[in-house]
Amino acid sequence: MSSGILDFFKRIFVNRQNPIINDYRVNRLRPPGAVDEVRFMALCIRCNRCMEVCPYNSIRRAGFSATIGTPYVIAETKACYLCMACCRLCPTGALDRNLKEPPKVKMGKAKIEPSICYSHLFLEHDVIPTESLQKIGALCNTCYNVCPLQDRAIALKDNLYPVILDGCVGCGICVERCPTRPGRAINVIPAGMGRVDEAGFYFQKAKSNYDISQSRETSPQKPLSGEGLLEQKYRIDSGGQEPKFDFPYEKPRIKGDWD
Amino acid sequence: MYLPYRRATQFLVFGLMFVVPVLNIFEIYVITGTFYAINFGGLGVADPSVILQAIFAAGEITVPLMTAAIFPLLVAILLGRFWCGWLCPYLFVSEGIDWLRNKLCLILFRRPPKSSATIEKAFSANLTRFSFLICGTALAGAVGIPVLNYINAPAIMSAEAMMIVKERAVSLEFWFVVILLVLQLSFLPKIWCRVLCPTGSIISLFRTSVTMKVISKSRPQTTPCCKERSCLSACPMGLAPYREAGNLLCVNCGKCIDSCRFNRLQFTGFQIDDAAPVIPRQQSDS
Known part of the structure; x- marks a missing residue:
């Protein structure tokens, strides 16, 4: 009993897993290269240099909370385009200076909500979600098309609907462009929100979502190139190869007569 | 100036x-x-x-x-x-x-x-x-x-x-x-x-021995050397430079130096030789 209380206080005051420091929110991310949240809050001196150099105006200053003044990327309004301009000038090392390759960024991880996603709705539940889609007769897959790390972070399962892979860095471009309203069908869960050792109080809340996103992951695919890519594209438009359709009905063996 | x-x-x-x-x-x-x-x-x-x-x-x-x-x-x-x-x-x-x-x-x-x-x-x-x-x-x-x-x-x-x-x-x-x-x-x-x-x-x-600071040549330092106490009213930090010149609060703004008509306040390193002689207060008042 007493050890439980001790652990509780240790977690809050020594490991600093409290809602003041671990203030996570879905689709609100730290800039690329940010160290883990507890260290970030200690090291970030709120000088806003990352904000000033961001050519896309992606990085915003946090409003009223314990994190006031620290940088955030609000994925819904403007996502991070992974130009990596902010990392190299952080004066205190709250953003990793040596990080230059976008695939190594760990801002978070995207998660698709199948109950809203147009592609999932259409393919799994056979529902055409909106009239506009009915007219154009196309699948959405916007998230796949805008992803800067195509086939590493996101892939089209069966070439039909998007799934998130391990390579997702959480830049949030898919969230920015996702057409569903009011809620987005794809959301980025910030790094640390789903981990027990970092998330603190938010863990219980985030755990179920995180488990779902974990279970949806498949093994990382290599980005297709050359013949593989060609083959995939042929399969999509079925120009080159015969697509394999599962025909659920038995073919009649004997041709029947007219009578 | x-x-x-x-x-x-x-x-x-x-x-x-x-x-x-x-x-x-x-x-x-x-x-x-x-x-x-x-x-x-x-x-x-x-x-x-x-x-x-x-x-x-x-x-x-x-x-x-x-x-x-x-x-x-x-x-x-x-x-x-x-x-x-x-x-x-x-x-x-x-x-x-x-x-x-x-x-x-x-x-x-x-x-x-x-x-x-x-x-x-x-x-x-x-x-x-x-x-x-x-x-x-x-x-x-x-x-x-x-x-x-x-x-x-x-x-x-x-x-x-x-x-x-x-x-x-x-x-x-x-x-x-x-x-x-x-x-x-x-x-x-x-x-x-x-x-x-x-x-x-x-x-x-x-602050070390080489740090630039204001020094006061007013004697005795306990009382201001002119009636108007111009340095005191000039100081943006609320110091009394005639006795507290070079206090840790001093911001080296030079306002007191500008205001002193006897040149008794000076920056170290920028000292002027033709400073008015150090006179006790009674004489300067008369």
Whole structure:
């Protein structure tokens, strides 16, 4: 009993897993290269240099909370385009200076909500979600098309609907462009929100979502190139190869007569 | 005469707070940052008090943290509180507020304001601001957030200038600075620079024998050497330079040096030989 209380206080005051420091929110991310949240809050001196150099105006200053003044990327309004301009000038090392390759960024991880996603709705539940889609007769897959790390972070399962892979860095471009309203069908869960050792109080809340996103992951695919890519594209438009359709009905063996 | 040069640099810094974000919008990154940490074409400079807090909050000393604090401390060792007196945008505004306070008091009550500083004794003021710095840094270490950054007035001013230029909005901290200035105008004169400012405290700690400071040649130092006590009314930090010249509160602004008609106050390193002879008070009065 007493050890439980001790652990509780240790977690809050020594490991600093409290809602003041671990203030996570879905689709609100730290800039690329940010160290883990507890260290970030200690090291970030709120000088806003990352904000000033961001050519896309992606990085915003946090409003009223314990994190006031620290940088955030609000994925819904403007996502991070992974130009990596902010990392190299952080004066205190709250953003990793040596990080230059976008695939190594760990801002978070995207998660698709199948109950809203147009592609999932259409393919799994056979529902055409909106009239506009009915007219154009196309699948959405916007998230796949805008992803800067195509086939590493996101892939089209069966070439039909998007799934998130391990390579997702959480830049949030898919969230920015996702057409569903009011809620987005794809959301980025910030790094640390789903981990027990970092998330603190938010863990219980985030755990179920995180488990779902974990279970949806498949093994990382290599980005297709050359013949593989060609083959995939042929399969999509079925120009080159015969697509394999599962025909659920038995073919009649004997041709029947007219009578 | 130091005042024109000082006003020029203060105006320049105040203007640059607004010009630098505009340049950054046009992707000219010669100067980036706010007064928490700034970068002039490669030379990284950070507020030493901010760095101290980051060290305590993170519980580690890293190379970037150390390198950021080297240049300002070098300036502090050579020129004393040069940053406070000549560059800090808050002192610039604060001097304006003090001037306004005097004017308003003369108009409203037909007499100059009673107190010119929040804590009258320089020793207690020093004690207060050093203990404030120590408590704030200890709190930063305990909580794990550099807490004094939330109230670092000059840095907030530059950050808000950037917010105004970039996003055409102000955040909550802007109103903190406004409240501080209103308090300063009403009944707590010189509250920030004299009693609280952590940056000024940490800069004034780096005083060595080579540091530029004001020396007083007034004898005896216990009493002012002229009737008007011009140096006392000139000092923006509320010191009495005839006896407290070179106090840790002194920001090396040179106002007292300009005001002294006997040239009895001088900067070390800029001493003038033809200073008026040191005369006891009784003789100078007669």
